[in-house]
Every structure is written in C-alpha cells, then in structure tokens.
Amino acid sequence: MRSALLMLMCLHSCVSHGYRIENIQQCGAHCNKGLLCKSKRSFSFARCKKPPKGLQDNVFLNMSVSTVMKCEGRQQCSPFLQVSSTLLMNEHVKGISMCTMAAGMMERCRTLRFPKAALKRLSARQVEVQDNCFEVGVGQDLRVTLKTLPEFCNSSVSKTHNVPGCSHVDLQGNVPECIAGKITYQLDSDRRELSVSVTDMLENTDYNLRLCHKGYLCRGTGAYELLKKEDPVKNAVLQYARPLPCLCIEGWSSVFDAPRIQVCPFKNNMEELWSGVAFDSVQQILSWEPACQTEVVVTLCQKTGESVCQNLADASQSVTKGKVLFSTVDPHPQLCMKFTTKTASWIKCPFAGSNFTAWDIGVVMENVTPRLLVTSKIRPTLSLSVCRRTGPVACEEHNDVITFTAVKYQSLVPNLSLSMCAPNCCIQARRVDVKYAAIVLHCDFRFTATGEAPGSVRSGPPWESACFIAPAVGVLTALLVAILMLGTALTTIIVYQNQCGAKICHDISASQHNAAQCSTSVHWPSPGSVNASSAHNTLPPTHYHYPAFEDIPNLENNEKTNLLNWVKKDSTV
Secondary structure (H helix, E strand, O other): OHHHHHHHHHHHHHHHHOOOOEEEOOOOEEEOOOOOOEEEEEOOOOOOEOOOOOOOOOOEEEEEEEEEEEEOOOOOEEEEEEEEEEEEOOOOOOEEEEEEEEOOOOOEEEEEEOOHHHHHHOOOOEEEEEEEEEEOOOOOEEEEEEEEEOOEOOOOEEEEEEOOOOOOHHHHOOOHHHOOOEEEEEEEOOOOEEEEEEEOOOOOOOEEEEEEEEOOOEEEEEEEEEEOOOOOOOEEEEEOOOOOOOEEEEEEEOOOOOOEEEEOOOOOOHHHHHOOOEEEOOOOEEEEOOOOOOOEEEEEEEEOOOOOEEEEEEEEEEEOOOOEEEOOEOOOOOEEEEEEOOOOEEEEOOOOOOOOOOEEEEEEEOOOOEEEEEEEOOOOEEEEEEEEEOOOOOEEEEEEEEEEEOOOOOOEOOOOOOOOOOOOEEEEEEEOOOOEOOOEEEEOOOOOOOOOOOOOOOOOOHHHHHHHHHHHHHHHHHHHHHHHHHHHHHHHHHHHHHHHOOOOOOOOOOOOOOOOOOEEEEOOOOOOOOOHHHHHHOOOOEEEEOOOHHHOOOOOHHHHHHHHHHHHHHHHO
C-alpha cells in the first residue's frame, strides 16, 4: 500500500512539473570512443553541398534535446539546452553543427570538429556526441537542427523543443526571472482592508505591491506599496472599494522584465458583478456595465416564480466589456435581468420592491356591474383584453382587445366588459409603446352579492384617497390644539387662586358673633428659606391667630371649655 502511494505521488509530480531538470557544473562538448571534442560558436550562411559518393543518407542515427540548469549561487541559476546525437562516422564528415532558432531571432550555431587522425580510424563507426552550452530563455519554443560539416544537402535532422516555464518546480525558486515571491493575505471586510505579507522574494531587491482589476491587463486601482529590501518584514495594508471577483493583489520585484504574481481574494464572488443596474426614467433606458471583464449573456426576462424567469423575445446581448443598453423598457416589478455565464445564472429585478408603480389595473363595482379601472402615473399606451389563463404568463385572448393611451394622474374606465368572466378569467395588460414590456395578468376576480370584489384592486388610485384623508387630519389637529389651549388656561386660573390666599372666619357661637372675631393672615416664606423642590410641591403655610379668653365676654363655663378644646385640637392639626 505504501509503495503504491509513493508511485502515485511520483506520477502526480511528473504530470504536474514534467521531467526533473539536471543541474550541471560546467557546460561543454563531449564525445565517446576516446574522441577529443571541442565546440565553439559559429555562423553559417553558405548553401548546402551535393553529398559525395559513399556518404550514407542517415548520418545522424538519433537525436535528443533536453533542458539543463547551471547555477552560480542561490537564486542565480540559468537554463541551458543540451543536444545529444549518435552519428555514423565518415571520412567526408569533418564535424557537426548544432543550431537553434527561436521565433523572431537569428539562428545560433555551435560547431564541433573531429581530429583528422580519428576520421579514418573511426570511419563507419558510431560515435555519441553531446553539447550543453546553448543558453536559452525560460518558456522558449526552439527548433534544433543538426548539420554535417561541411553541410551536405538532405543530411540534416531537426527537432522542436519547449523550454519549461516558471511553473516548473526546479525553476521557480532558482532562476531570477521566475522568482516572483509568495503572497499571503488576511481580509478585514469591515474596514475593507487586505493585510498582505510577502515571502521567498528575490533577494537584495525592492518589491512592488498593488491592487488591480484583472483582465487582458491588470489595471491598477491606485492602491500601491513599495517594500524596501532593507525592511526585515515585508508587510503592507491595501485598501479596496468593492470585493470584485477580478480584484487581485499583484506583486513583482523591482528589476527589468520581472515576473509578476497575482492572487485574487474574491475570485468566486460573482454576485458582486450584477449590481449597478441603472434606469433612465426619462429616456426609459435600462443599462448595466460590468465592473470586471467577463463573458456574460444579459437577457431581459419576466419573473413568474421564485427562481423562474421567462426570457423576452429578442432581448439578449452578449458582452465581455462595455455597457449593455436596452431602450424603451417598461419599469414593471416583474421585469428582470438574467446574467448567464459558462457556469451559472443570476436573476436581478431592479424594479421589484419599489414603491413606485408606473401603472396599474383593477376592478371596481358600478351599479352592481364590475368595471375595469386603470390608474397611471405616466402616459402609457396599453393593450387590454379578457382572456382565459393557460399558463403562468400565458393567456388565450378573446376577440375583444382594446388599445388606448392612459392619462397621467387620472383614473380611466375602459369599455371592456367583465360581466361574462369565467372562473379562469384574466385581464391581460401590456404596454405597446415600448420595446420591452412584461405581460401582466390579473386573474380570479370573484364578486359577492353586495357588489364587493375580494382581492380586487382598490376602487381608486392612492392620490384620490389622499384628497379626503388630508382635510380630515387637518380638522382633527385643529380641534386637539384648541382643547390643549383651553386646558392650559384653566390650570393657570386655579394656580393663581391658590396662591392669592383667603380670610378664614370661624363662628364661635351664634349668640356671641361679635366676640368671636377672628383674624387670618397668610405669610409667604422669605426668599431662600424654601428649596426648589418644596417650592413647587407645597403651598405657603397658613398661620391662625386666636383671640384670648379674656377678650370674649359673657361666655359660660361650658362654652369656655368647648372653645378651649377646639383651640387645642386645631393647634395640633
């Protein structure tokens, strides 16, 4: 089991990264059979010669091309091309020429000559030759050709070779042009910040970080940071505006033609793309512009269920970038936009949930006869008909179809009879003065014996009801204000009377009225003697002065006793 797992891991590595790249210490030419070989650069523009007699057609028996790597230190490696072949020696062949050619570049050759003494000794024998001093670029497509020296016609062989790119595991951290660094990030959605860290970057160089919108090119958003090579920790904080799927963190070293790495934190957040639908109510244009470059089909549809939206005829546009425009659109709540990509579809209804309804139809009773009522805040041209429902938005029309133009902010009763409505009866309405409109069905109108239509539309538009409600609210408000003012006046009078004081006289005896004179005085406390709380909650104290018994003549003993008891009782209260 363990060996099988190791084989699978090895197979995955081979498939993902290709063959392993050999690391060489020195480049040069090599030959077997004790043949001393040396190679050097050369250029040849001469025409090929006619092959001599005795020269076989297949001088080169085989040919192989591979990529090797030569390193001079950490992160200082370069790729080279290694060409090997087995050739059949002949006294007419003085050596071989190995040439490479890339697109847009001149042919580069290296020649390898054989010693004259070995030509006769090794004639008709197979010799293996190899040269690995062709310095190449990462990801280059090359054509490699082997020729004889001198070059005889029809004796050369060629082969194409692709140098591995920076995705190869052996080149990623060793070749400078493949070292882009590793980017990690932490997301703060509340602050809309990305905390970015960079590791494994090219040593002794500054590093650039920015946010960009990925497309054919990555267009910068303005968020940029330069990490200095002297900084021990390579961190930065980048602010973003919207979590778009094409928003990426891009990093690269500050060297010429440096490779760039891109990490896109919101690449699966496709829902963010479908916002930004706009409607021009004057020109009746519905528009949408993608914030990211993406292949999408935009279609107008009519929503008939929770996740069902039926496409309108001739209402689809394919877009990669640029604005999508739909002219003369009826802003109905059921009219939606469907966005379809290669993987999924999304439905957005820009007019759903809006308090503004451009036009509406309903049923009212007039002399126990149902009548159709049309209200509108615009001036649409409508087509109305009575039909029998056959589907969610499908209806079989009768012959009586009327077309009329509604008046803005006025109710209209079209001449459309509803008295013969069947159980599946519907009123089908649609605007005919626009290019894109939803088909509106009002169905199941059932009338009671009292002339009411349960579930039917109100008897008048909202602006008509407001004409009666507003005056009533005004009258009630005025009445409440008058009652409040009257209560305030009465309260003021009562408080004033309580604060003025009064004289209190007590009849001591009916027969001795003159002797029982009493005097009363009201004393207000001096300023500052009463605190603020007691001043508002209690009235000023009242002091009573009673006459002395000596001043009251002709009192009997029992009367004096009663008076004394009354005075004592009153003084204790």
